[in-house]
Amino acid sequence: MLQDETEQGKVYFPGNLVPYLDHPLVRDLAPRTLEELRVRHLYQFLLATTHLETRVVNRGAERIANNRIGIDVSPATRLDAFKVYCDEGYHSLYSLDLVRQVEAATAIAAPDWDFGGFADRLDATAGRLLPGEPVLAQLLQVVVFETLITGVLNELPNDTTVVTTVRDIARDHARDEGRHHRFFSRFFHDLWSALDSGLRDRAAPVLPALIEDCLLWDVHPVRRSLSLAGLTPADVETVIADAYGGARDIRQSASATVRMCRSAGVLDVPGARESFADKGLISDD
Structure with a gap:
């Protein structure tokens, strides 16, 4: 099926969702090289x-x-969390499965990327912002990730230039994430109300930095891919700086997360509103 659709002119990923594909140092590469990218x-x-x-x-x-x-969780919430766990495991399974299928269909190997740096950075940031509270930090990270707006999942399913299988898994993933968003929004309200005032005072002003950290680009895979495309190290860094170095519109991506925080009373904690404004998540007027 993958082979048939690519022969009909469909692509594996839309160019408008690859931040660097239209860069002057990239766009004139050979068609096969652009396909590999x-x-x-x-x-x-x-x-x-x-x-x-x-x-x-x-x-x-x-x-x-x-x-x-560290706080009591209702049986219904526990069951829903297990459903999330199963969903996310399945997303991981079919994502890796599709990688293997596309490798077989295209003869384009997936690089041996190491995503450990991304996970390590999240833990380091959480440890710095909420020292001594690793569990709370992990829970806040999950809530943030599951309530952010993911543009790729919203756009891929409707792009008919993309092969059907990629669109289908994006649609399936987006449907699940809608349910996860609702679950973690409810969970956050319960978690926040259960925290003692001291922990709320510590957590509220650092939540914007946690949100920002979750939205930071991981450019290691991009650097490797551009190198495989034949760009010199200097050109690779130029493309990355131009494509990923500007200010990201985190307000739009985090708009639902901020609404959740506002409704839970996070912004009412002294210093929190200023912290959200400093990160550009809310207007400071």
Whole structure:
């Protein structure tokens, strides 16, 4: 099926969702090289999903499901957390499965990327912002990731230039994430109300920095892919700086997360509103 659709002119990943594909140092590369960049960007999207879901989201979901978060969790919430855990495991399974299928269909190998740096950075940031509270930090990270607006999942399913299988898994993933968003929004309200005032005072002003950290680009796979395309090290760094070095519109991506924080009363904690404004998440007027 993959082979048939690519012969009909469909692509594995839309160029408008690859930030660097139209860069002057990239756009005039040979057609086969551009195709390889698209395919590797799909691999990056899929493999990053497998790592994020299993190493970050399911770490928190398991704690909720097994009532290991330091506050009482209702049986209904625990069951829903287990459903999230199963969903995320399945997202990881079919993401890796599709990588293998596309490799077989295209003869384009997935690089041996190491996504450990991304996970390590998240833990380091959490440890710096909430020292002594690793479980709370992990739960806040999960809530943030599961309530952010993911443009790729929203756009891929409707792009008829993309092969059907890629569109279908994006649609399936987006449907699940809608349910996860609702679950973690409810969970956050319960968690926040259960925290003592001292922890709320510590957590509220650092939540914007946690949100920002979750939205930071991981450019290691991009650097590797561009190098495989034949760009010199200097050109690779130029493309990365131009494509990923500007200010990211985190307000739009985090708009639902901020609404959740506002409704839970996070912004009412002294210093929190200023911290959200400093990160550009809300207007400071």
